[in-house]
Amino acid sequence: MWKDNLIMHLRIIHLETDDSQIEAKINSSSNKRNKAVVSDKKYLCELCGFAAAKPSNLVIHMRRHTGEKPFKCDFCDKAFPNTSDLKTHRQSHTGEKPYICNTCNKAFPRAYKLRIHMRTHSGERPYICSYCNKSFTHSKNLTLHVRRHTGERPFVCGICGQGFIQGAQLRKHRQLVGHHEDIEPKRKTLLLE
Known part of the structure:
Protein backbone atom coordinates (compact mmCIF):
# COMPACT_ATOMS: atom_id res chain seq x y z
CA MET A 1 0.00 0.00 0.00
CA TRP A 2 2.85 2.42 0.76
CA LYS A 3 4.11 2.03 -2.80
CA ASP A 4 0.74 2.98 -4.30
CA ASN A 5 0.60 6.04 -2.03
CA LEU A 6 4.12 7.05 -3.02
CA ILE A 7 3.37 6.65 -6.74
CA MET A 8 0.25 8.80 -6.37
CA HIS A 9 2.26 11.40 -4.40
CA LEU A 10 4.98 11.57 -7.09
CA ARG A 11 2.38 11.99 -9.83
CA ILE A 12 0.19 14.57 -8.07
CA ILE A 13 2.64 16.61 -6.01
CA HIS A 14 5.80 16.34 -8.13
CA LEU A 15 3.99 16.07 -11.49
CA GLU A 16 6.11 13.03 -12.37
CA THR A 17 4.81 11.24 -15.48
CA ASP A 18 7.71 9.02 -16.51
CA ASP A 19 7.16 5.53 -15.02
CA SER A 20 10.88 4.70 -15.12
CA GLN A 21 11.69 7.87 -13.13
CA ILE A 22 8.97 7.03 -10.61
CA GLU A 23 10.34 3.51 -10.17
CA ALA A 24 13.88 4.86 -9.74
CA LYS A 25 12.74 7.28 -7.03
CA ILE A 26 10.87 4.54 -5.21
CA ASN A 27 13.87 2.24 -5.27
CA SER A 28 16.34 4.92 -4.19
CA SER A 29 17.94 4.46 -0.82
CA SER A 30 16.44 7.66 0.58
CA ASN A 31 12.91 6.35 0.01
CA LYS A 32 13.69 2.92 1.49
CA ARG A 33 14.27 4.58 4.86
CA ASN A 34 10.69 5.89 4.83
CA LYS A 35 8.89 2.60 4.14
CA ALA A 36 8.27 1.83 7.81
CA VAL A 37 6.71 5.24 8.41
CA VAL A 38 4.52 5.19 5.30
CA SER A 39 3.27 1.63 5.92
CA ASP A 40 1.84 2.69 9.31
CA LYS A 41 -0.42 5.21 7.58
CA LYS A 42 -3.53 3.26 6.69
CA TYR A 43 -6.15 6.01 6.27
CA LEU A 44 -6.06 7.20 2.67
CA CYS A 45 -7.54 10.35 1.12
CA GLU A 46 -9.39 9.26 -2.02
CA LEU A 47 -8.99 12.73 -3.56
CA CYS A 48 -5.21 13.18 -3.47
CA GLY A 49 -3.63 10.04 -2.01
CA PHE A 50 -2.58 11.58 1.30
CA ALA A 51 -2.04 8.83 3.89
CA ALA A 52 -2.73 9.34 7.59
CA ALA A 53 -1.88 7.17 10.59
CA LYS A 54 -5.07 8.08 12.47
CA PRO A 55 -8.61 8.77 11.28
CA SER A 56 -8.60 12.15 13.07
CA ASN A 57 -5.61 13.23 10.94
CA LEU A 58 -7.52 12.28 7.80
CA VAL A 59 -10.52 14.35 8.98
CA ILE A 60 -8.25 17.37 9.46
CA HIS A 61 -6.66 16.75 6.05
CA MET A 62 -10.07 16.54 4.33
CA ARG A 63 -10.79 20.10 5.47
CA ARG A 64 -8.16 21.22 2.96
CA HIS A 65 -10.40 19.85 0.21
CA THR A 66 -13.74 21.01 1.65
CA GLY A 67 -12.58 24.41 2.86
CA GLU A 68 -14.12 23.80 6.29
CA LYS A 69 -12.53 26.03 8.94
CA PRO A 70 -14.26 25.41 12.28
CA GLY A 123 27.03 28.05 8.83
CA GLU A 124 24.73 25.36 7.41
CA ARG A 125 23.68 26.12 3.82
CA PRO A 126 21.65 23.08 2.72
CA TYR A 127 20.15 24.49 -0.50
CA ILE A 128 22.63 24.13 -3.36
CA CYS A 129 22.29 25.47 -6.90
CA SER A 130 22.54 22.67 -9.47
CA TYR A 131 23.94 25.15 -12.02
CA CYS A 132 26.86 26.70 -10.10
CA ASN A 133 26.97 24.95 -6.67
CA LYS A 134 26.35 28.19 -4.76
CA SER A 135 24.65 27.37 -1.46
CA PHE A 136 21.92 29.10 0.52
CA THR A 137 20.41 28.99 4.00
CA HIS A 138 16.83 29.44 2.70
CA SER A 139 15.06 27.54 -0.09
CA LYS A 140 13.39 30.74 -1.33
CA ASN A 141 16.81 32.32 -1.93
CA LEU A 142 17.83 29.30 -4.00
CA THR A 143 14.60 29.57 -6.01
CA LEU A 144 15.30 33.24 -6.80
CA HIS A 145 18.93 32.46 -7.65
CA VAL A 146 18.02 29.62 -10.03
CA ARG A 147 15.68 31.98 -11.88
CA ARG A 148 18.73 34.06 -12.76
CA HIS A 149 20.23 30.99 -14.47
CA THR A 150 17.03 29.90 -16.22
CA GLY A 151 15.71 33.33 -17.13
CA GLU A 152 12.33 32.51 -15.56
CA ARG A 153 10.42 35.68 -14.72
CA PRO A 154 7.03 34.61 -13.35
CA PHE A 155 5.92 38.08 -12.17
CA VAL A 156 4.78 40.01 -15.24
CA CYS A 157 3.51 43.58 -15.53
CA GLY A 158 0.03 43.47 -17.06
CA ILE A 159 0.60 46.79 -18.84
CA CYS A 160 4.04 46.57 -20.45
CA GLY A 161 4.71 42.81 -20.23
CA GLN A 162 8.05 43.18 -18.45
CA GLY A 163 8.86 40.15 -16.29
CA PHE A 164 10.51 39.99 -12.90
CA ILE A 165 12.14 37.30 -10.77
CA GLN A 166 10.18 38.18 -7.64
CA GLY A 167 6.97 39.96 -6.72
CA ALA A 168 8.75 42.77 -4.87
CA GLN A 169 10.49 43.79 -8.11
CA LEU A 170 7.15 43.94 -9.92
CA ARG A 171 5.66 46.07 -7.14
CA LYS A 172 8.64 48.44 -7.33
CA HIS A 173 8.29 48.63 -11.11
CA ARG A 174 4.59 49.52 -10.79
CA GLN A 175 5.44 52.22 -8.26
CA LEU A 176 8.29 53.75 -10.26
CA VAL A 177 6.70 53.58 -13.72
CA GLY A 178 3.09 54.08 -12.65
CA HIS A 179 1.77 50.83 -14.11
CA HIS A 180 -1.06 50.28 -11.64
CA GLU A 181 -3.37 47.89 -13.45
CA ASP A 182 -6.26 46.36 -11.57
CA ILE A 183 -4.77 43.67 -9.38
CA GLU A 184 -6.84 40.51 -9.09
CA PRO A 185 -7.48 39.26 -5.55
CA LYS A 186 -5.33 36.43 -4.22
CA ARG A 187 -6.38 32.98 -5.36
CA LYS A 188 -8.64 31.21 -2.95
CA THR A 189 -8.40 27.53 -2.13
CA LEU A 190 -10.37 25.42 -4.58
CA LEU A 191 -13.45 24.03 -2.90
CA LEU A 192 -14.69 20.68 -4.11
CA GLU A 193 -18.45 20.32 -4.23
Whole structure:
Protein backbone atom coordinates (compact mmCIF):
# COMPACT_ATOMS: atom_id res chain seq x y z
CA MET A 1 0.00 0.00 0.00
CA TRP A 2 2.85 2.42 0.76
CA LYS A 3 4.11 2.03 -2.80
CA ASP A 4 0.74 2.98 -4.30
CA ASN A 5 0.60 6.04 -2.03
CA LEU A 6 4.12 7.05 -3.02
CA ILE A 7 3.37 6.65 -6.74
CA MET A 8 0.25 8.80 -6.37
CA HIS A 9 2.26 11.40 -4.40
CA LEU A 10 4.98 11.57 -7.09
CA ARG A 11 2.38 11.99 -9.83
CA ILE A 12 0.19 14.57 -8.07
CA ILE A 13 2.64 16.61 -6.01
CA HIS A 14 5.80 16.34 -8.13
CA LEU A 15 3.99 16.07 -11.49
CA GLU A 16 6.11 13.03 -12.37
CA THR A 17 4.81 11.24 -15.48
CA ASP A 18 7.71 9.02 -16.51
CA ASP A 19 7.16 5.53 -15.02
CA SER A 20 10.88 4.70 -15.12
CA GLN A 21 11.69 7.87 -13.13
CA ILE A 22 8.97 7.03 -10.61
CA GLU A 23 10.34 3.51 -10.17
CA ALA A 24 13.88 4.86 -9.74
CA LYS A 25 12.74 7.28 -7.03
CA ILE A 26 10.87 4.54 -5.21
CA ASN A 27 13.87 2.24 -5.27
CA SER A 28 16.34 4.92 -4.19
CA SER A 29 17.94 4.46 -0.82
CA SER A 30 16.44 7.66 0.58
CA ASN A 31 12.91 6.35 0.01
CA LYS A 32 13.69 2.92 1.49
CA ARG A 33 14.27 4.58 4.86
CA ASN A 34 10.69 5.89 4.83
CA LYS A 35 8.89 2.60 4.14
CA ALA A 36 8.27 1.83 7.81
CA VAL A 37 6.71 5.24 8.41
CA VAL A 38 4.52 5.19 5.30
CA SER A 39 3.27 1.63 5.92
CA ASP A 40 1.84 2.69 9.31
CA LYS A 41 -0.42 5.21 7.58
CA LYS A 42 -3.53 3.26 6.69
CA TYR A 43 -6.15 6.01 6.27
CA LEU A 44 -6.06 7.20 2.67
CA CYS A 45 -7.54 10.35 1.12
CA GLU A 46 -9.39 9.26 -2.02
CA LEU A 47 -8.99 12.73 -3.56
CA CYS A 48 -5.21 13.18 -3.47
CA GLY A 49 -3.63 10.04 -2.01
CA PHE A 50 -2.58 11.58 1.30
CA ALA A 51 -2.04 8.83 3.89
CA ALA A 52 -2.73 9.34 7.59
CA ALA A 53 -1.88 7.17 10.59
CA LYS A 54 -5.07 8.08 12.47
CA PRO A 55 -8.61 8.77 11.28
CA SER A 56 -8.60 12.15 13.07
CA ASN A 57 -5.61 13.23 10.94
CA LEU A 58 -7.52 12.28 7.80
CA VAL A 59 -10.52 14.35 8.98
CA ILE A 60 -8.25 17.37 9.46
CA HIS A 61 -6.66 16.75 6.05
CA MET A 62 -10.07 16.54 4.33
CA ARG A 63 -10.79 20.10 5.47
CA ARG A 64 -8.16 21.22 2.96
CA HIS A 65 -10.40 19.85 0.21
CA THR A 66 -13.74 21.01 1.65
CA GLY A 67 -12.58 24.41 2.86
CA GLU A 68 -14.12 23.80 6.29
CA LYS A 69 -12.53 26.03 8.94
CA PRO A 70 -14.26 25.41 12.28
CA PHE A 71 -11.65 27.07 14.51
CA LYS A 72 -12.20 30.83 14.74
CA CYS A 73 -9.78 33.49 15.98
CA ASP A 74 -10.92 35.45 19.05
CA PHE A 75 -9.15 38.58 17.78
CA CYS A 76 -10.24 38.79 14.13
CA ASP A 77 -12.52 37.15 11.55
CA LYS A 78 -10.04 34.49 10.39
CA ALA A 79 -10.81 30.80 10.76
CA PHE A 80 -8.64 27.70 10.44
CA PRO A 81 -8.99 23.98 9.65
CA ASN A 82 -7.20 22.88 12.84
CA THR A 83 -6.27 24.13 16.29
CA SER A 84 -2.55 24.14 15.52
CA ASP A 85 -2.97 26.69 12.72
CA LEU A 86 -5.22 28.79 14.97
CA LYS A 87 -2.66 28.75 17.80
CA THR A 88 0.08 29.87 15.40
CA HIS A 89 -2.16 32.64 14.05
CA ARG A 90 -3.02 33.91 17.54
CA GLN A 91 0.67 34.59 18.10
CA SER A 92 0.45 37.29 15.41
CA HIS A 93 -2.02 39.11 17.69
CA THR A 94 -0.34 38.46 21.04
CA GLY A 95 3.25 38.92 19.92
CA GLU A 96 4.19 35.69 21.70
CA LYS A 97 7.59 34.35 20.63
CA PRO A 98 8.20 31.17 22.61
CA TYR A 99 11.14 29.82 20.57
CA ILE A 100 14.41 31.39 21.74
CA CYS A 101 17.89 30.98 20.28
CA ASN A 102 20.31 29.64 22.89
CA THR A 103 23.19 31.44 21.18
CA CYS A 104 21.94 35.02 20.79
CA ASN A 105 18.57 35.04 22.63
CA LYS A 106 16.62 36.13 19.54
CA ALA A 107 12.99 34.98 19.85
CA PHE A 108 10.70 33.53 17.18
CA PRO A 109 6.97 32.79 16.97
CA ARG A 110 7.49 29.44 15.22
CA ALA A 111 9.93 26.57 15.75
CA TYR A 112 10.83 26.31 12.06
CA LYS A 113 11.88 29.98 12.06
CA LEU A 114 14.29 29.24 14.92
CA ARG A 115 15.66 26.21 13.04
CA ILE A 116 16.34 28.39 10.00
CA HIS A 117 17.89 31.10 12.20
CA MET A 118 20.27 28.55 13.75
CA ARG A 119 21.87 28.19 10.32
CA THR A 120 23.34 31.68 10.78
CA HIS A 121 25.30 30.34 13.77
CA SER A 122 26.18 26.91 12.36
CA GLY A 123 27.03 28.05 8.83
CA GLU A 124 24.73 25.36 7.41
CA ARG A 125 23.68 26.12 3.82
CA PRO A 126 21.65 23.08 2.72
CA TYR A 127 20.15 24.49 -0.50
CA ILE A 128 22.63 24.13 -3.36
CA CYS A 129 22.29 25.47 -6.90
CA SER A 130 22.54 22.67 -9.47
CA TYR A 131 23.94 25.15 -12.02
CA CYS A 132 26.86 26.70 -10.10
CA ASN A 133 26.97 24.95 -6.67
CA LYS A 134 26.35 28.19 -4.76
CA SER A 135 24.65 27.37 -1.46
CA PHE A 136 21.92 29.10 0.52
CA THR A 137 20.41 28.99 4.00
CA HIS A 138 16.83 29.44 2.70
CA SER A 139 15.06 27.54 -0.09
CA LYS A 140 13.39 30.74 -1.33
CA ASN A 141 16.81 32.32 -1.93
CA LEU A 142 17.83 29.30 -4.00
CA THR A 143 14.60 29.57 -6.01
CA LEU A 144 15.30 33.24 -6.80
CA HIS A 145 18.93 32.46 -7.65
CA VAL A 146 18.02 29.62 -10.03
CA ARG A 147 15.68 31.98 -11.88
CA ARG A 148 18.73 34.06 -12.76
CA HIS A 149 20.23 30.99 -14.47
CA THR A 150 17.03 29.90 -16.22
CA GLY A 151 15.71 33.33 -17.13
CA GLU A 152 12.33 32.51 -15.56
CA ARG A 153 10.42 35.68 -14.72
CA PRO A 154 7.03 34.61 -13.35
CA PHE A 155 5.92 38.08 -12.17
CA VAL A 156 4.78 40.01 -15.24
CA CYS A 157 3.51 43.58 -15.53
CA GLY A 158 0.03 43.47 -17.06
CA ILE A 159 0.60 46.79 -18.84
CA CYS A 160 4.04 46.57 -20.45
CA GLY A 161 4.71 42.81 -20.23
CA GLN A 162 8.05 43.18 -18.45
CA GLY A 163 8.86 40.15 -16.29
CA PHE A 164 10.51 39.99 -12.90
CA ILE A 165 12.14 37.30 -10.77
CA GLN A 166 10.18 38.18 -7.64
CA GLY A 167 6.97 39.96 -6.72
CA ALA A 168 8.75 42.77 -4.87
CA GLN A 169 10.49 43.79 -8.11
CA LEU A 170 7.15 43.94 -9.92
CA ARG A 171 5.66 46.07 -7.14
CA LYS A 172 8.64 48.44 -7.33
CA HIS A 173 8.29 48.63 -11.11
CA ARG A 174 4.59 49.52 -10.79
CA GLN A 175 5.44 52.22 -8.26
CA LEU A 176 8.29 53.75 -10.26
CA VAL A 177 6.70 53.58 -13.72
CA GLY A 178 3.09 54.08 -12.65
CA HIS A 179 1.77 50.83 -14.11
CA HIS A 180 -1.06 50.28 -11.64
CA GLU A 181 -3.37 47.89 -13.45
CA ASP A 182 -6.26 46.36 -11.57
CA ILE A 183 -4.77 43.67 -9.38
CA GLU A 184 -6.84 40.51 -9.09
CA PRO A 185 -7.48 39.26 -5.55
CA LYS A 186 -5.33 36.43 -4.22
CA ARG A 187 -6.38 32.98 -5.36
CA LYS A 188 -8.64 31.21 -2.95
CA THR A 189 -8.40 27.53 -2.13
CA LEU A 190 -10.37 25.42 -4.58
CA LEU A 191 -13.45 24.03 -2.90
CA LEU A 192 -14.69 20.68 -4.11
CA GLU A 193 -18.45 20.32 -4.23
